[in-house]
Amino acid sequence: MVATQQQEDPHIWRDLIARHRQTLDNALESVRTRVNWSPYSEDYRTYGKSGKNGGAGDEGETQFRRLLGRPWDVAQPGRDGTVGPGPDAGGERSPYGPELGISYPHSDPDALLPAMTAAIPAWRDAGPEVRAAVCVEILHRINMRSPEFTYAAMHTSGHNPVMAFHAGAVHAQDRGLEAVAHAYAEQTRLPAAFRWRKPLGDGTAINLDKTFTAVPLGIALVVAGSVFPAWNSYAGLFASLATGNAVLVKPHPAAVLPLALTVSVAREALGDAGFAPDLVCLAAEHPGERLAASLATRPEIRIVDYAGGRDFGDWLTGNARQARVHTATSAVNTLLVESTADYRDMLANLAFSVSLYSGQLCTSPQNVLIPRAGIATDEGHKTYDQVVDDLGAALGDLLADDAAAAAVLGALLGPAVLARVERAMSGALGKVAAPTRAVRHPEHPDAVIRTPVLVRLDAARPADRATLLSEWLGPVVFAVAVGSPAEGIDLMAHTNRTCGALSVGVYTRSRDVEEAAEKACLDTGVMLSVNLMGNWYISQSAVYSDLHGTALNPAANSVHCDAAFVAGRFRFVGVRRYGGAA
Amino acid sequence: MVATQQQEDPHIWRDLIARHRQTLDNALESVRTRVNWSPYSEDYRTYGKSGKNGGAGDEGETQFRRLLGRPWDVAQPGRDGTVGPGPDAGGERSPYGPELGISYPHSDPDALLPAMTAAIPAWRDAGPEVRAAVCVEILHRINMRSPEFTYAAMHTSGHNPVMAFHAGAVHAQDRGLEAVAHAYAEQTRLPAAFRWRKPLGDGTAINLDKTFTAVPLGIALVVAGSVFPAWNSYAGLFASLATGNAVLVKPHPAAVLPLALTVSVAREALGDAGFAPDLVCLAAEHPGERLAASLATRPEIRIVDYAGGRDFGDWLTGNARQARVHTATSAVNTLLVESTADYRDMLANLAFSVSLYSGQLCTSPQNVLIPRAGIATDEGHKTYDQVVDDLGAALGDLLADDAAAAAVLGALLGPAVLARVERAMSGALGKVAAPTRAVRHPEHPDAVIRTPVLVRLDAARPADRATLLSEWLGPVVFAVAVGSPAEGIDLMAHTNRTCGALSVGVYTRSRDVEEAAEKACLDTGVMLSVNLMGNWYISQSAVYSDLHGTALNPAANSVHCDAAFVAGRFRFVGVRRYGGAA
Structure with a gap:
């Protein structure tokens, strides 16, 4: 050596x-x-x-x-x-x-x-x-x-x-x-x-020290x-x-x-x-x-x-x-709400997921897809409008108090994020289902802090599709009406493939819907979360356990952290020294 | 699933x-x-x-x-x-x-x-x-x-x-x-x-089935x-x-x-x-x-x-x-002859290495560097001219018989290879130390088969350097005079870096020369073979043991076969299913 x-x-x-x-x-x-x-x-x-x-x-x-x-x-x-x-x-x-x-x-x-x-x-x-x-x-x-x-x-x-x-x-x-x-x-x-040793036909062997x-x-x-x-x-x-x-x-x-x-x-x-x-x-x-x-x-x-x-x-x-x-x-992350056995828990989990760090994570969900005909829940059937209103109410509950809201939201990264919020609030993208609210930080009065604005879109409208297929980093969430769960999964796959995505989710009690969502995620290469409740959120990635990114869609060309992420950063150089034939 | x-x-x-x-x-x-x-x-x-x-x-x-x-x-x-x-x-x-x-x-x-x-x-x-x-x-x-x-x-x-x-x-x-x-x-x-399980502060844990x-x-x-x-x-x-x-x-x-x-x-x-x-x-x-x-x-x-x-x-x-x-x-492979304890074995190994498949392997040595002042051997000091002549004689011995020669050489790949041989024979590149010979295949009289032509070059001459820094795939071998072993190692490193190389070698009894050659190969990313004798040749790569290529020089951007060669051909997609908090 x-x-x-x-x-x-x-x-x-x-x-x-x-x-x-x-x-x-x-x-x-x-x-x-x-x-x-x-x-x-x-x-x-x-x-x-x-x-x-x-x-x-x-x-x-x-x-x-x-x-x-x-x-x-x-x-x-x-x-x-x-x-x-x-x-x-x-x-x-x-x-x-x-x-x-x-x-x-x-x-x-x-x-x-x-x-x-x-x-x-x-x-x-x-x-x-x-x-x-x-x-x-x-x-x-x-x-x-x-x-x-x-x-x-x-x-x-x-x-x-x-x-x-x-x-x-x-x-x-x-x-x-x-x-x-x-x-x-x-x-x-x-x-x-x-020592590498290769037998020869005559009973001896070549030896190489490598x-x-x-x-x-x-x-x-x-x-x-x-x-x-x-x-x-x-x-x-x-x-x-x-x-x-x-x-x-x-x-x-x-x-x-x-x-x-x-x-x-x-x-x-x-x-x-x-x-x-x-x-x-x-x-x-x-x-x-x-x-x-x-x-x-x-x-x-x-x-x-x-x-x-x-x-x-x-x-x-x-x-x-x-x-x-x-x-x-960049990534546009989709979440399909098809049905749930825990309506209140789902709403709370969703509200926190879209609020955390004002939706500025690359894993924050942006498009919440809801069947136009509504969803089955443990509280009975809920119409699209009910789900949207209930999600708005859950956001309101979570972020009612300024100090508590600031502790979830953090501050906006810059004027571009605020401009997106204001554009969503203008109604130009779609009907505002739950408005944003300016939050005053108890210690930092100059901080720009906003709760998420929830906007209604319909996947059947071309203008709405164009909106939801762009990245709206920040506290802008779209409640997107889709014709059916299958249509929702297709839209999720299309979004994954064309916009890139890091973390998508589904809420469902149906084995068929879950399998179809999984197949779509394998085909388009995005991590899927199913029925997340409680204190774990779609935007979270557990180091040592979850892989962040797949390199299979436009959001990233590498993965934190797999062997491929590391393997090409060095190479092996071999040395072979003749060790005699015996 | x-x-x-x-x-x-x-x-x-x-x-x-x-x-x-x-x-x-x-x-x-x-x-x-x-x-x-x-x-x-x-x-x-x-x-x-x-x-x-x-x-x-x-x-x-x-x-x-x-x-x-x-x-x-x-x-x-x-x-x-x-x-x-x-x-x-x-x-x-x-x-x-x-x-x-x-x-x-x-x-x-x-x-x-x-x-x-x-x-x-x-x-x-x-x-x-x-x-x-x-x-x-x-x-x-x-x-x-x-x-x-x-x-x-x-x-x-x-x-x-x-x-x-x-x-x-x-x-x-x-x-x-x-x-x-x-x-x-x-x-x-x-x-x-x-199942992934993350304890919460309250004695329960989040469970995710992944x-x-x-x-x-x-x-x-x-x-x-x-x-x-x-x-x-x-x-x-x-x-x-x-x-x-x-x-x-x-x-x-x-x-x-x-x-x-x-x-x-x-x-x-x-x-x-x-x-x-x-x-x-x-x-x-x-x-x-x-x-x-x-x-x-x-x-x-x-x-x-x-x-x-x-x-x-x-x-x-x-x-x-x-x-x-x-x-x-493409690759230009260099072999430095500095000294040897087995002069005859070295010559035989070298002659076979440059003859095998008419030097058409991507691992065939092309440039044999020999100090202008000669080398120390078990048969005493040998001048540059003696080493070149003895290598020519070893080639002659190995390839004297047409049938035996054909069994080592195979046929030339095409007219471009033959043209290179003819150019080398013309003397335009350097003085011919051992001429090529047309070999007649016992069964295939139309096969174009040539023994290697050995040409003298001097690393101190700019025209010769230009010649040896090009790839001459085929039975063309350069016996290159260098000023010193250190100059030879520098030339090897330069060749590795600028032309790309897959397999380089050194014959030496000096620990210092061996270490310097190894350092040069680590710095330029090429496999090094030291003092190969007997039935193992610099052009050979043992599958499962040797790595073919390093991706550290222009000869190849990947390696047969390491983890990096395989790891990026697929990606993992993860699915996380909520498994309750308990």
Whole structure:
């Protein structure tokens, strides 16, 4: 084997492996069995004092406030400018109101990328187990700072506190660990060294001593979005890093902080383990710079992970031809209500699903299909109008109180989301069944918060079909009348195929309808949820258990997290040494 | 689960699984341990009478002769014409001389592709184990007809009999089985069904009953080459089929027969197992039709596997954007001779490596690098000139007798190969160190057979560098003088990076040189062979043990056969059913 850095720092690496091997093994077991498991506590109190925001606590707020109004220092090579503070200079403003006032270094790619490339061989030569241990250490350090990440998520993506704690901290950490486990599993599927022996006809045999070494592709670029910058990018970041690549993180200009924090923790942990911190770098951009496009087409970039709009996703797959491009773009998620044995529970589950984070999740249901003739329920037959009215009433009940509503809804991401709500409210799309309501946040009076507007559409009307076949990210929900359950399933399949979808659902007591919905989902490649009730919602994806995306429809060309997501990020190089014939 | 065909033919499927499960399990174990193993005997006598051609026997010849001069019938949908017989109509001519006189049906893609698509759901619903068993059955039936496939390979690709039996029959079957094993392993990594249980704070838990179903992408197109139509395409064919896709095989016009045989065996086995034979179809083309290009860009085609020239490989990756494109194109393989403890064995091994199949393998060494100052050996110091002369003499010894030479060399693939030999002989490239010789085949006087021409180049001369950095497929070998071993390793790395390489080698007694060569191969992503002697050659790749290609250099963007080669050919679709809270 090639001389490695292993001789230099074996005690640090042994210690890291000893500390994290059990976590890695548990993760490996969980991604195999898909059982519920996580090393990262979902109890906010684990991380410090319980807070006033129903999850986000005082300590996190204190740590977060220390970050505001000052430069963020990441000592990367090639600094050639400053991004932010202030929106005109590319700085961030909280969806809850205030500017963050943080500035970030801007780096010259011609200096940054060579430094990252130079860092790769020692990382490659350390091998999969050391890399996995260092990656788990990074995630452990991020986990210890979960309250800070929670506040960073609230004040960049507008999450409510619980969602910020989940998607901005612990569940994102799970996504990262899941990717590390897959990366480790893929890299250790071949024996590192073995003797191959082929008998010859004369009683002797040829012997070859063979080795397989996992070799990374080069530098991986993560182009993050503003909606779930951590949850959506940790899978790609850690899959690439654990397979030996260097990772350059290009955050969305509206949500730099969560990834700046991530990058700095990763750099510290890498440095402490004896590796070049430049294995993970941040690429903050000047306003209008289009840095993602210019970086993604550099020859040094061999992997791109992207979450965001479809147009730029298509541009990346068409233009970043030197790289493997993983995209997660837009989705239109459908839910068919055919019948139910628990009408009230169904309405409550539905109301929460469409309200959570103001319907801004990529897995939020948008089109609720209801047969024009109504549905059978445990409370008797319900007409289409009754179901729509009852769903409106359930929304009203859930979101009646401003403080409670704000805790479910979070803040709107930006003016484009508000414009969609206003357009839906205008009646131009269809008759408003339940209007939106402006919610006043008890602490952040400037936050723009809206309850969902429920609009009636009819699948038989061409204009309505055009409406429901577009993505309306945000608190806009369509109650779509369909001619029959079969017509509803056909519309669901058509939507999956043409718009892309990540999570669809059906409420039914009919075995035939359930089977038809399942067949449609296999044919069009979308995860199906059947009769969800209680505290589990169609928009939720359980890390280690559910697969997020299928790569079978336009919503995404890769899956968080399966073997295919990881397997192409490295390759094995074999060496065969003649071992004599005997 | 969706209703499947399983209810219709469970006894056939049970029987197939019972017959082939052990073979599948052995293959799964072998791709994990990488030990020498195969269910397909390398002893030609296993398959019938031992023959006159040093491997290819009478029975194969009889079966082959029955195929000649008549239409080949594959009853596919949408027949709209005939390809062949006769070269003007797209028929095949043997590199050993005679026209085959076989005609093939031509199909209208607008009829063929919908029929193939319609066949997929039942194949998908049968599940991974039934698909694996059917695929192993196809391979078993092909294996039983190995002598016929041997003759088909000789008289399309010009292989010598032993190579035709290996690469055209048993080793190609190994390649297919290896892919089936990987496909089965990937598709069974998630539990088919399980209950997920997430504890809630109140002592109860949410229960979800989850399933994962492997779903194929659609139709896979195999665009085969003329050099190793079976060996190079069985991996893609069986990887796609075993993961639930339909497979359309587009053979090279010069080598249709091996794949027509393959397709007909597959169709019979599929039909016998209760599936639509149209899951595997043949796409023979009219002369000049450019059928591969028009098929590869059809929306129904979701996977392409291609082996052939770099230009069309690049065209495919640039234009078949709706598909996952796997390519294996051209390679320039380098071998550095730095020192050796077995000078005579090394020369014999080298001479055989460059002679086998007239250097027409994609793994044949082309550039033999030798330090200008000579090398240390067990016979004392040898100058560059001595090494070149001794290699020329070793070639002369190996290929002195016409019959023995023909059995190593096989026939030249076509006029382009001969033109390269003649150019090398002209002295225009460099001084001829050992001339080519025309070999007369004892039975096929029209066969064009040439021994390798050995040409001296010097890496310090720009014109020589340009020569050696081009691919000279065929019996053209360059003895390249380099300034030092380090310069040789740099040139090897440069060649790997810019031209692409599949198999490089080094002969050395120096630990430093070996380590430097290994580092260069990790950096540039090429398999390295060290000090090969005896009966194992740099151009050989052991199925189940060696990886063919790395996807890290321009020679190929995929690997035969690793998890990544298979993993993206299907996706999992999950279904979550609410199972109550308790």
